[in-house]
Amino acid sequence: MKKQATTAATICVHTGTQIDPAIQGANTPIHTSSAFGYRGTPENQYPRYYNTPNQKAIVQKLCALEQVEEGLLFSSGMAAISAIIFGLLRQGDHLVLSKEIYGGTYAFITNELPRFGISYTFTDTTEPESFAAALQDNTRLIYLETPSNPLLRLTDVAAVTRLAKERGIVTAIDNTFASPINQKPAEFGIDLIMHSGTKYLGGHSDLCFGAVVGSSELMKPLRKHAINLGGSLNAETCALIERSMKTLSLRVERQTQNALEVAEWLEKQEGIRKVNYPGLPTHPQHELARRQMKGFGAMLSFELEGDAASTERFLDRLQMILPALSLGGVESLICASAKTSHVKMSPEERAAAGVSDTLLRLSVGIEAAEDIIADIRQAMNA
Ligand SMILES: Cc1ncc(COP(=O)(O)O)c(C=O)c1O
Known part of the structure; x- marks a missing residue:
């Protein structure tokens, strides 16, 4: 599509699709290569650099839906979550999270972070005041999940991001349950949006992937860490996701x-x-x-x-x-x-x-x- 789509339904179908001019098929061709020529190209392409054509096609779609600038695709939702946490936090930092959170995220935080000297507080998701009380001088990240699993309780996202911005704290959200069709956290000031794409984005219970999207300012440093962590996604799965997202x-x-x-x-x-x-x-x-x-x-x-x-x-x-x-x-x-x-x-x-x-x-x-x-x-x- 030559004109930029602005409505979700049209973004889902058209945005990001890279039509090969020689063939003019309706879908992005599957580029299976892991070796790409480096001469005369603006950047070195490689699957683990998160910049191959099939990865970019989906990232553009998701960024347009979430109304943000840049993104990364991972081989699972947990790889996306760990890239956020390890990409942003260092020894001595503190993290505040929703108390009602996906069990895998809870296990990752409680099992892995103590080994790296990163502290954390889980707090009540329904009360902005409890977020305020949980913040410390060394809090670098607030991580939300709303609606929550399994009780479908909500966090007031705008109230939390107001608080975070006053103190220069980065905010991230797991937007899996709502999907970008039902909730656009960037409208309420969230910095980083994460998806277990295994769920609604994939939508057919037949593939596993994760995504993080946000502003270029935050995504550029995160990409460097993600390259080191190495949880990128293959072209064949990307093509299935692109197909799935057309009907999201x-x-x-x-x-x-x-x-x-x-x-x-x-x-x-x-x-x-x-x-x-x-x-x-x-x-x-x-x-x-x-x-x-x-x-x-x-x-x-x-x-x-x-x-x-x-x-x-x-x-x-x-x-x-x-x-x-x-x-x-x-x-x-x-x-x-x-x-x-x-x-x-x-x-x-x-x-x-x-x-x-x-x-x-x-x-x-x-x-x-x-x-x-x-x-x-x-x-x-x-
Ligand atoms: C809300 C939520 N976030 C994150 C994840 C982790 O995603 P994945 O299983 O794709 O690694 C899940 C998985 O069930 C989930 O339900």
Whole structure:
């Protein structure tokens, strides 16, 4: 496309695609080379320098969606997270994070950072004041995740970035749950945006990658560290991602619409104790969600009446919704948080975190909403 796209739907389809003028195919050709000529080129190209044509095609799309300048693609979401942390922090620095955070991020922080002399504080995601209280003179980075997993609690992103800017602290966010279709954190002053692209960006539960995007000022030094850390992505996966991202907006809009329908239905059912979804007026931060999110997302969680055993029986009876790890695919996926993301916690720790044995997290797919509801209904009634 010759004109620069500005709407998400058009960016998803066209931005970044590098049409070969000789052939004029609609897609970026897959450049499998790991050896590129260096003479007469503006930069040396190499997969681990994060600058090959297939990597650039996706980075341009994602940067246009997130309204930022530069980005890097990694072989997993965790590689993206570790590049942010090791790229920005050094011995003696302090990091503040949302308390409700992806388990892999929690494990990485708690297992790896002490060895490097980097300290950290996990703090309540819902209270900007608790972020303020957690800050220290040596705090260099605030790392958020909103909406949170599995309770879909929100962090007031603008309030946190205000605080951070007053003190010259860099902010980063894991935007995986919302996707760039439903939340654009740069609008609220976030410096670095991270995605586990394995989820909505990939969208078909068939590939693994991560991304970090942000301003050139921050991304340029981060690229140098990322080159040393070496978690780059191959061209074949990039081509699959480019294909996937062409339908990102379409998929996420449908998933978000379905999630609202399912959440509204669940809330009216006997046998359901609680539904957590930012799009419901009963969500304690619904007003913040309206301010901060463009759509309320396609992740929700609910608590069944009963106990761990009856919850397992409910999962056994599902006929379409797949009990599985991961999220963001076209197919609806469900998991018991106590058995998956929070399995390493003691029952007491889980209770304190608000994760009961009957809490189920649902990643709503693109199927017909009535079929998703029908599957839950028959599994509840059986
Ligand atoms: C919110 C969130 N962030 C980060 C990650 C890590 O991504 P990956 O598994 O692609 O390394 C995950 C994975 O489940 C996730 O759910």
